[in-house]
Structure formats: structure tokens, C-alpha cells
Amino acid sequence: MGVEIDPPLTARCVESARRGGYAEGSVDFVCAPAQTYSHTDTTVLFMFHPFGAGTMREVVDGLDAAFDARPRPLTVIYLNPVFDEVLLGSRHLKRIEHWPPRDATRFGGTRYAVSFWRA
DSSP: OEEESOHHHHHHHHHHHHHTTOOTTTSOEEESOGGGSOOTTOSEEEEESOSOHHHHHHHHHHHHHHHHHSOOOOEEEEESOTTHHHHHTOSSOEEEEEEOHHHHGGGTOOSSOEEEEEO
């Protein structure tokens, strides 16, 4: 599931998935603000520093509410974790690992830090 607020970018994501050989319906994209997306079925969330602290706080609050409603394994992978401190305020997410940029380059060559969270 991909969530993107910008309609042209959402359309590009759909087209990229099609060109990448993904079967129709195997990857879905929603054009919506991230803070309005219901994470009731989310088990893995990947973010690349997607928005500001206020929006991040709303997303984390939504994750906490979804976990309250339906406890399950939940993993968050946050690349370029500028607002890690917002995730620290989660009632359920606990940081399990943090790779500084120099460590992250061992696993695919990113110059960004990565933090990993679990509920």
C-alpha cells in the first residue's frame, strides 16, 4: 500500500508498479493525506522522511490508535529519521535499532541514517 497526497505522484507510482511487472492489484496506492490513512491492517510501514513533525505526530497517533483497536506485529522503518523524537512519543512503538549513515551504507549504499521500530 502506498499513500501519497499528490495526485500526479500517485499516478506515477501506479505506472511505475505496472512497468515494474507487479500484477494489477498486488500493490495498491491511495491518494490521500498520510494522517487520514487508517492503519488498521498495517504491519510494515516504510517512510523516507516524508513530512514535518506535526504530520508525523498525527501519523504516529493514528498508528497508536490502530494498534489499540487491533494489536498485531507492527514494524516501522524510517529512512532519514529527522523526527525520530516524534516516534519516541508513541505509546506502542519502541526503537529496536538505529543505523547511522556510515553503517547503513553496508546494506545497499544509503547515505541516510535508518531507525527501526516495533510495536
